[in-house]
Amino acid sequence: MKVLAAVEDSVGLDTIVARLIEQMKPEATEVRVLHVVDPFPVALAERLGSRERPDFEAARARQEAESTALLDAAAAALRTAGFSVSFSIAEGDVRTTILDEAQVWGADLIVIGTHGHGGLHRLLHRSVSDAVAHGASCAVEIVPVSTDQS
Secondary structure, three states: OEEEEEEOOHHHHHHHHHHHHHHOOHHHOEEEEEEEEOOOOHHHHHHHOOOOOOOHHHHHHHHHHHHHHHHHHHHHHHHHOOOEEEEEEEEOOHHHHHHHHHHHHOOOEEEEEEOOOOHHHHHHOOOHHHHHHHHOOOEEEEEEOOOOOO
């Protein structure tokens, strides 16, 4: 089985990795961990430069370094558990990039986290997990991710 694990942050990553280890048989599962980054990280570029002169080069370098560290940790945990693992960092719209990656790679299952925003937030910003669940040509498992750090 080919599982595409789409991760947003370290909290979601830890939850998804734990779920995969708990539910899947490593010898029968190939996992690709995908992290999608913003091609225009304006807020980060402004923090690293200024509002008048955002530093997009530094922002993109930081995004890549942080994403690589995040995915290296996930791959190591999954490999230790016996899984065949690869990872990918992509730029673009999160929803379409996840769906495209799943299609091209031939995923049998997409595992994605959700922070469980509801109400007005959900109405104004259709959640990534909803969009992936409705647009995927394979099965999708949505994993609740807690943002509590207590």
